Amino acid sequence: MPDQDQDTVSALEAPGFAPAQFVRWFREVAPYVHAFRGKTFVVAFGGELVQAGALNTLVQDLSLLSSLGIRLVLVHGSRPQVNEQLRLKGYTHQFDRGLSPTDAASLECAKEAAGEIRLDIEAAFSQGLPNTPMSHARIRVISGNFVTARPSGVIDGVDYKHTGLVRKIDVDAMRQAMEQGSVILLSPLGFSPTGDAFNLAMEDMATSVAVALRAEKLIFLSVTDGVRDDDGNVDTELARVDADALLATGELDEDTSTFLQYSSLAVKRGVARAHIVPYALDGGVLLEIFTHDGVGTMVVEDTLDDLRPATLDDVGAILSLIEPLEADGTLVPRGRGVVERDVENFTVLEHDGVIYGCAALHPFPDEQMAEMACLIVHPEWQGSGEGEILLRHMESRARAIGAKRLFVLTTRTSHWFLKRGFVTGGIADLPREKQHNYNRSRNSLIFIKRL
Numbered sequence: 001m002p003d004q005d006q007d008t009v010s011a012l013e014a015p016g017f018a019p020a021q022f023v024r025w026f027r028e029v030a031p032y033v034h035a036f037r038g039k040t041f042v043v044a045f046g047g048e049l050v051q052a053g054a055l056n057t058l059v060q061d062l063s064l065l066s067s068l069g070i071r072l073v074l075v076h077g078s079r080p081q082v083n084e085q086l087r088l089k090g091y092t093h094q095f096d097r098g099l100s101p102t103d104a105a106s107l108e109c110a111k112e113a114a115g116e117i118r119l120d121i122e123a124a125f126s127q128g129l130p131n132t133p134m135s136h137a138r139i140r141v142i143s144g145n146f147v148t149a150r151p152s153g154v155i156d157g158v159d160y161k162h163t164g165l166v167r168k169i170d171v172d173a174m175r176q177a178m179e180q181g182s183v184i185l186l187s188p189l190g191f192s193p194t195g196d197a198f199n200l201a202m203e204d205m206a207t208s209v210a211v212a213l214r215a216e217k218l219i220f221l222s223v224t225d226g227v228r229d230d231d232g233n234v235d236t237e238l239a240r241v242d243a244d245a246l247l248a249t250g251e252l253d254e255d256t257s258t259f260l261q262y263s264s265l266a267v268k269r270g271v272a273r274a275h276i277v278p279y280a281l282d283g284g285v286l287l288e289i290f291t292h293d294g295v296g297t298m299v300v301e302d303t304l305d306d307l308r309p310a311t312l313d314d315v316g317a318i319l320s321l322i323e324p325l326e327a328d329g330t331l332v333p334r335g336r337g338v339v340e341r342d343v344e345n346f347t348v349l350e351h352d353g354v355i356y357g358c359a360a361l362h363p364f365p366d367e368q369m370a371e372m373a374c375l376i377v378h379p380e381w382q383g384s385g386e387g388e389i390l391l392r393h394m395e396s397r398a399r400a401i402g403a404k405r406l407f408v409l410t411t412r413t414s415h416w417f418l419k420r421g422f423v424t425g426g427i428a429d430l431p432r433e434k435q436h437n438y439n440r441s442r443n444s445l446i447f448i449k450r451l
Contacts, residue, residue, distance in 0.1 A: 028380065029290040031354045036289070037069035039216035040178065044206035046077035049221055049279045050117055058221070059124040061285050062183070063137045071178040073209055075186045076121065077202030081113035082106070097258055099152065102162040102199040110199045114187035118143060121185055142182045146170045147205060149190025149198040164190055164198025166205055169212035203262045211269045218266045219288070220259040221279040226297030227256060236293045240267045243299050263299040273352075274299045292351060292381050307393050310346035310358065315339050317355035318346060321376045330412050331374065332439065347397070349377070349390060356381045359390045361397050364431035370403040371434065391420060399451050406451055409444040422447035 043062065049055065066072055083094045086109050093106060102110065125139045149164035167190075174184055186209065188202045203220070210218040227235045227246065238246070243264045247257060256276065263274035277284045277296035288294040310318060318339055325331040339346075342360060349357030356378040362371040372394045377386045398406045407425065408417060418424075425448040427438055438444075 032290050032352075033068055035353045036216065038071070040071040040073065040213050041065065041217045041219060042073045042075065042206055042210040042213070042215045043219045043221070043285070044075040044077075044202055045221035045279060046202060047080045047082075047113070047117060048077075048223055050076070050120065051080050052223075052279070054279050055120060056124050056127075057282060058279065058285070059121065059127075061283060063125065063139050064286070065289075066139055066181075066183055067137070073174065073178075073184045073186065073213065073215075074121070075188070075202055075206040075209065076114075076117055077188055078110065078113040078117055079202075081117060082109050085109035085113055097254055099155070099160065099163060099201070101158060101160045104162065107162040107197060107199055110189065111197065114189055118185060118187055125183065140180075140182045141185050142177050143185045143187065144173070145191050146174050146184065147186060147190040147200070147209070149192055149200060151192070151196075151198060162197065162199055164192075164200055166190060166200065166208040167192075169209055171212050174209075174213065203258060207262045207266045207269075207271075210266050210271045210274075214270060216272050217289075218263065218271050218274040219285060220263065220274070220276050221285070222255055222259050222276050222296075223279065224253060224256045224259075224276070225278045225295075226276040227252070227260060234295070235297055236295075237298050237300065239302050240264050240299055260297070260299070267299050267301050272300075292354070292356065306350045307347055307389065308350065310343050310348045312340060312343055314346070314348050314355060315343060318343075318348065318358050318374075321355075321358055321378060322374060325376065332442070346374070347390070347393060349386060351381075357386050357390055359394050361394050363398075363401050363403065364433065365402065367431040368402060368404040369431050370398040370401065370406050372398075372406055372408050375408070387416070388420075395449075395451060404451055405448055407446060407448045409438075409446055411442060411444050414445050414447065417447045417449075420449075422449045 045058070049058065062072060062074070079095050086093055086106065089105070089109070091105055093103070095106075122141050125141050128135060128137060146169065147166060148168040148170070150167040152160040152163045152165055154160070177184055186205060188200045188205055190198050190200050190205070192198065206218060206220070209215075225234050227238060229235045243260055246252060247261055247264070252260065259276045263276060266274045275288055275294070275296055275298050277288045281287070281295055284295055288296050288298075315336060319336060322331060322334060322339070326333045342362075345360045345362055347359055347361070348355045357376060359375040360373045362373060364370060372391075375387065375390055375394070377390070395406060407430065408422065410417065425446040427435055427446065429448055430438065430446065
């Protein structure tokens, strides 16, 4: 994936309106809208985001998610605001990342900071000026004592006083509020059954809430871009075991390491996906959710790109990939009936519930040959090796059924196959049944590869 600094601009600086482009984008996000309606997202961000002036833009994007039927829980932090309160009151203690004792004075500063940020967030959700993204928005924000906390206690001889940990989440009350269309807002404070207040880590609270609610996504908004690979590009998807291996190296910066640690923990405990998204990127949350590769780092239990046999439920998606190529003459026209009949021959390439590639394998056992047909990757997702993935998989399938040679017929992509070990063949090299059915009017080129 290209460096985002070179590839992405602010939405406010984007090129002028292009109707065809808008329609294409709008259609492409439809599968994600359908997939995520009614699902729960937990979005967590530190006080640094508020301090950077990014709150209003974030709230506008979250309002859009809410209007699309996504259930939202927001968890905010307040560390820089608490530290500023402490400084103004003449205290020398400052909070860093990680567990730190909270004395009585620090707790009062935490309450003040949390109250101020909560009001700022509620005010941002109350915007409704005409000709703004919040026009006609009616977002109800609910805060409350949804989180029961317990004291951290004494650790290695240090009394952590009013620093606490999450004990219990009132899942039923939160779900009831979300079912009524409300956005839930949680401050980094929890309360014990004795009425005491405790200062909680935003990351711990967000993770605990996401796990308790069985959230579809936990999204951390970070000052960093996420995890970068050896080439300096953002690693857009990490299996949890790979995330844990990276953490073990100790080479990540503090912010990325913290968010990656909690992302891995959330996924391990049942959250479907956890994301680290840069809050400095305008529309970063929308880009992460509604585009194939996203803009940050996503942690999953296993990688989401999934090759699997097609089912009848996939016929519509396969047809949507095939039809544009039939229209321009690249592929022979096939009706729905033909695809339904041959669906067991198809393999689909799926990402996050969206089918964006397919291929079919037709065996000719008498000649120990197989034909690969309909090798297609959606244009938006080409260029990252998906075609290679499908080809390797089909070669493996062909070997598994005893085929010694794999052949393709093509009118447009001869160079692609030549680069991948295929050689030019003739009609006489095809299986007898295929020779009889060969469409001479199309004059398709024949390429064969020994397996």
